[in-house]
Amino acid sequence: MKKLVLLLVVFAVFSVNAQELALANKDGKFGYITKTGEWHIQPKFKRAYSFSVDYAIAFEGKKVGFINRKGEWVIKPTFDKVKSFDSGIAVVLKSKRWFYINTKGEEVLTDVIxxxxxxxxxxxAFIKQNDLIGLIDATGKVVVTPKFLKIKKFVNGYAKIKENEKWGLINTKGKYFVKPIYDAISNVYGGSITAKIGETHGVIIAGEFKAMEGTQKIWDFSRNEKITYAKKNDKVGFIDSKGNWIVEPAYDKVRSFKNGLAPVCKAKKWGYINKAGKVIIPLQFRDAELFSTDGLAPVKSAKLWGFIDKSGKEVIAQKYVITTGGLSLFKKNTEKGFINGLARVKYKKTWGFINTKGELLNDTWFINLEDFK
Known part of the structure; x- marks a missing residue:
């Protein structure tokens, strides 16, 4: 019986910690709501940001610290500026000095040069010495001696690096994934990479560059699809990870495939095609975004957005603003439309969440609102 009670307590604590919360502004104060639309952390902060894992940045007066998912201060607001935690380390500014702290608020990694x-x-994290960039891990150990002119942020475990005026890719251990021999290179998505040598664009297959002659531009591959779009003769189509055209370049603009369909534009009208290049939803909209896993996509015929299903039927009227933006300090998720059954929308001058039936979550609008984290 005691074991059962203990398990229930542990589960309850885990549920609170794991629960996704959305930052909301009500009457000029910030708090956090659950997916029922109820307040989980009452609006009491003058300024705050979305959660990053278990911590959120919040202000008290002009000072800033960190709260947990219960709304409790875990690191008191004594800093002038802070960055989000990653691997148990955050960067903070106090008395005009930047330094590292752990999740207890203690200064750490003091030996890092x-x-x-x-x-x-x-x-x-990057380190910089004599204008060259290297890497340290969360213990402060140097994993890459400063030798690169530039290192871009890591995406899916790899970062673009510049050495001797050429670009390549490294992993988080500092090992070359692609040697720096290219004039431009993409991030890695699903193992797929695009690159450029001189004015020639192409893809990297098993470490070898495959040129796509005549191609003017190749965009990064999608996170979930081994398909991207490319431009040739001033028109855009789609290629696979081996550099084969799967949809010939015939459009003025396109967006990525998601859930089997991609938005495409010709003569300023948007519609949707499948991976065979067949038009599934006729080109008729002023703008169109990707289909979510909920089977709905944002579209607009004039200034405001609504949602259609995969047959092209309008299921939520075009009366909302869905533009990404708002309160987040570090905007990682720029997806528009429905995410896990809810869409963040603006109606007139206030924000709320609607479900796939167009119903307003908890019948409540906010001054501003962020996605669940």
Missing amino acids: TDKIYDFKNGV
């Missing part, structure tokens, strides 16, 4: 303090991402 760097001309500039960078925040951690994916378990590593």
